[in-house]
Amino acid sequence: MRLFWSQFSTLCSRTVFTAATAAAVALLCQLVPTTAVSAQPGSTRVAPVATTDGVYTSMQARAGGDVYAGLCQSCHSAESHTGAPFRNNWVGKPLSALYSYISSEMPKTEPGSLTEEEYTLVLAYILRMNGMPAGRKALTADSAALDAITIVLPGTANKQ
Amino acid sequence: MTTRRPFVRAAVPLVIGAVALGSLITWRTQIGDAALPEQQQATKVRGNVPGEWRYWGGDAWSTRYSSLDQINADNFNSLEQAWQWNAGTFGADEYYRTTPLYANGRLFTVASTRRVATAINPENGETLWMWRLDEGIRWQKAARQFAGRGLAYWNEGATERVIVVTPGYHMASLDAKTGLPDPNFGKDGIVDLMEGLDLPIVPLAVDDSGPLIISDAAPARRARPGETWDPVTKTGADGTVGIDPELGQIANSSPAIIVGDVIIVGSSSIHGYYPIRIRNIPGYIRGFDVRTGKQLWRFNLIPQPGEYGADTWKNGSKVGDEGVGKNDAWATYSADPELGLVYIPVGMPLMDEYGGHRPGDNLFGNSLVALDVKTGERKWHFQMVHHDIWDYDTPMAPNLMDVTIDGRARKIIAQPTKQGWLYVFDRATGEPIWPIEEQPVLQSDIPGEQTAATQPIPTKPEPYVQQGLEEEDLIDYTPAIRDSALKLAKRCRMGKYYIPAVLTDGSSPTGLSCSWYAPGAAGGVNIDGGASIDPETGMLYVASQSTLSTIALQKDPCSEFNYSSPRDNCGLLGALDPPPGYTPGETRGGGFAGRAAGSQIGGVSIMKPRELGGITAYDMKSGDKAWWIPNGGFIQTTSRDPLFAGVTLPPRSSAGQAQVITTKSLVIYGTGRSGGVPGQPPQLFAVDKATGKQVGAVDIPSKTTAVPMTFLHNGRQYIVFATGAGSSPSLVALRLPRR
Numbered sequence: 036m037r038l039f040w041s042q043f044s045t046l047c048s049r050t051v052f053t054a055a056t057a058a059a060v061a062l063l064c065q066l067v068p069t070t071a072v073s074a075q076p077g078s079t080r081v082a083p084v085a086t087t088d089g090v091y092t093s094m095q096a097r098a099g100g101d102v103y104a105g106l107c108q109s110c111h112s113a114e115s116h117t118g119a120p121f122r123n124n125w126v127g128k129p130l131s132a133l134y135s136y137i138s139s140e141m142p143k144t145e146p147g148s149l150t151e152e153e154y155t156l157v158l159a160y161i162l163r164m165n166g167m168p169a170g171r172k173a174l175t176a177d178s179a180a181l182d183a184i185t186i187v188l189p190g191t192a193n194k195q
Numbered sequence: 196m197t198t199r200r201p202f203v204r205a206a207v208p209l210v211i212g213a214v215a216l217g218s219l220i221t222w223r224t225q226i227g228d229a230a231l232p233e234q235q236q237a238t239k240v241r242g243n244v245p246g247e248w249r250y251w252g253g254d255a256w257s258t259r260y261s262s263l264d265q266i267n268a269d270n271f272n273s274l275e276q277a278w279q280w281n282a283g284t285f286g287a288d289e290y291y292r293t294t295p296l297y298a299n300g301r302l303f304t305v306a307s308t309r310r311v312a313t314a315i316n317p318e319n320g321e322t323l324w325m326w327r328l329d330e331g332i333r334w335q336k337a338a339r340q341f342a343g344r345g346l347a348y349w350n351e352g353a354t355e356r357v358i359v360v361t362p363g364y365h366m367a368s369l370d371a372k373t374g375l376p377d378p379n380f381g382k383d384g385i386v387d388l389m390e391g392l393d394l395p396i397v398p399l400a401v402d403d404s405g406p407l408i409i410s411d412a413a414p415a416r417r418a419r420p421g422e423t424w425d426p427v428t429k430t431g432a433d434g435t436v437g438i439d440p441e442l443g444q445i446a447n448s449s450p451a452i453i454v455g456d457v458i459i460v461g462s463s464s465i466h467g468y469y470p471i472r473i474r475n476i477p478g479y480i481r482g483f484d485v486r487t488g489k490q491l492w493r494f495n496l497i498p499q500p501g502e503y504g505a506d507t508w509k510n511g512s513k514v515g516d517e518g519v520g521k522n523d524a525w526a527t528y529s530a531d532p533e534l535g536l537v538y539i540p541v542g543m544p545l546m547d548e549y550g551g552h553r554p555g556d557n558l559f560g561n562s563l564v565a566l567d568v569k570t571g572e573r574k575w576h577f578q579m580v581h582h583d584i585w586d587y588d589t590p591m592a593p594n595l596m597d598v599t600i601d602g603r604a605r606k607i608i609a610q611p612t613k614q615g616w617l618y619v620f621d622r623a624t625g626e627p628i629w630p631i632e633e634q635p636v637l638q639s640d641i642p643g644e645q646t647a648a649t650q651p652i653p654t655k656p657e658p659y660v661q662q663g664l665e666e667e668d669l670i671d672y673t674p675a676i677r678d679s680a681l682k683l684a685k686r687c688r689m690g691k692y693y694i695p696a697v698l699t700d701g702s703s704p705t706g707l708s709c710s711w712y713a714p715g716a717a718g719g720v721n722i723d724g725g726a727s728i729d730p731e732t733g734m735l736y737v738a739s740q741s742t743l744s745t746i747a748l749q750k751d752p753c754s755e756f757n758y759s760s761p762r763d764n765c766g767l768l769g770a771l772d773p774p775p776g777y778t779p780g781e782t783r784g785g786g787f788a789g790r791a792a793g794s795q796i797g798g799v800s801i802m803k804p805r806e807l808g809g810i811t812a813y814d815m816k817s818g819d820k821a822w823w824i825p826n827g828g829f830i831q832t833t834s835r836d837p838l839f840a841g842v843t844l845p846p847r848s849s850a851g852q853a854q855v856i857t858t859k860s861l862v863i864y865g866t867g868r869s870g871g872v873p874g875q876p877p878q879l880f881a882v883d884k885a886t887g888k889q890v891g892a893v894d895i896p897s898k899t900t901a902v903p904m905t906f907l908h909n910g911r912q913y914i915v916f917a918t919g920a921g922s923s924p925s926l927v928a929l930r931l932p933r934r
Contacts, residue, residue, distance in 0.1 A: 097922065101919065101920050102921075104287070104289050104290060104921030105290040105900065105919070106290070106869055106920075108289050108290075108920075110409070110468070114412075114767070119779065143716070143717070145740070145742060145850040148851075148873070150874065
């Protein structure tokens, strides 16, 4: 079975493996850095940042665009996630709130059916759609890290 | 008017033409016709040459069956990738929803949001020719801006044609050998499908440079006299003409079907989730002469005054009447060339969730309609949902079979649906094979809504997905779990099936603020799934998903509709002005938040996992269920919620709609874009037709996004399927290694 790093981290957090491979995977999971899996609350201390600080990579946004085109676009237009709807619903909130919303409510037919990595990629794409700059550091599904990121629109940092 | 000039690069002739509204471009490689085998004109079976795949559904009957057996249970796991064809080079797409055709040595497909038509060398994936139409505003504001489901093929001796219907609703007839438009067809090879509907054609203009916003916001408009195009702002009138946007939108998403010498083509409407306008263009089915493009007949899917069924629209059915619109047959079609009938699965009327503006049963919404191919006359029809308020479009071509039932040879047709039942009829007469009984259903308590008193419920076969939500459907592993599930379930309106929506604020008489919605708006079966059959054994394999969501309606302050699922169109181009006292932001977001709500406790669905969704095999000789498998595997369910402490939760079926075809010895399927077991590599699966037991699985680059197809080329069997989305749609071809 081909297993990429991202898929592996998903494995660790989802417990989808069979009993035969469980022991080996569980052992490997202990070696995965905590940023790649859902960290225990408070296990990592992250400095507060804003979505205008480059919190995702352009590669992630591009890959997220493909996930979005495949699973979201047939029901949504970009208009649903940009401009006033985005400002009114999300600005000032932690990025973890948006992540939670998407990952627990979407897609409508099977909420929660994407992998953590796919949800993270879609989140990166939504940030790019709203003009947030890409950066060097990859966005992860780590709840502490997402809690520490505040959703701020570009050019509005002082208008909270 | 078409001008032609050679393309200067060697060996690649290019034709640039200017039609009335834009330009079309064709190029082809010089690989030429000699490099491809001209096969003998074999006897056609169900309209298809055995070993080829000439229709979207394999053949005119939409069996999705191939008699090939080179790829079988013994060698499936040794399949190798022959090539991968990058559709993204032609432009981006949504998810790539195309099933290619194979005829006479060539593969044909569509690509990109422009719906470029191409031919491909099946041996190596080389592009042989491509053709595209620049449709200007017609494309920019097309309601179905994606590659679409494919093409139609026709031949007469050595004359071969590929028929493509574009997002902007033009139909082109291309020479299958060269990709050049047939000069004898329509005008320079193109028929403008917006003509011939008795609707006014006007010059078009736009006030923004973006697409139509779901559902009908930011539309095109009629151009002002003398208005021109501003290339900087990309607004104004670009010379494109089309049906007056005041009347609504019309588009296309599925290929035409060709029966004899007649092209049968329908239409797609806007999505019906969040419309602003209370009237839109109805669906139409038309027949065209395959040689000339001449319109032969038209069948109105919303019957006009005086036509059969007009009285099922109590407030009137005329184009432009309040509440009138859609009933579009956007799925693929099937046909019986011998009976001379084409079978049209029809979608729902305007506005997915509220029918208060269109009282009545709303024929031919949600019906299966059999039309005479030569005249367009209705031979029979059956309405499967009266006055739909659940978005239960008929989403898929029906499957035709010849089987012996109770000792009697029957020509049957089976229609898979979003609502989870298979409706089975005698395809010559429309008589149900097993009784379909009108049963009383719950009534809506939303002001203005008049739900149908009864709905037709098939007595056989049993449904393939969860129907509604009742107490016995809830998880009950311990008394505490049962109590918790029941408490959660009772928050929304429960029922057996066809549960009507309530209002979000709980102000309708039930006092509830949501209704359970199963199957949901995406089925059941939807265009991603559907059924394949085995004509030799009389088995039918239906791929579906079994989901549970909720629905509740409220007033969109800037839409003409009294109610819709939560949405705020205010501020969008084409929306109504906000009412006095309007506060923005309260319902903005416009997602499906109101439709997908809490049906889980601690990550566990309150609905019992059952052998539903996935792939269900029915023996159509008896109507009995033969076997069931999940789509790609089971998912272990675990929860950290203390409620489930000490309880071993049963695994649940993986999500999504499988994409199934049948061969001589196998059922072959991909999991579809949202199927499979999370964390597992994407795979193509082979299962035993008689038992459902998995006999093979091969890794593929990414999940299938459309129904696969198979064919024999130069002595080797190939399986080709679409995959990917956005910037990376592609076709993948698998074949066995050379021995």
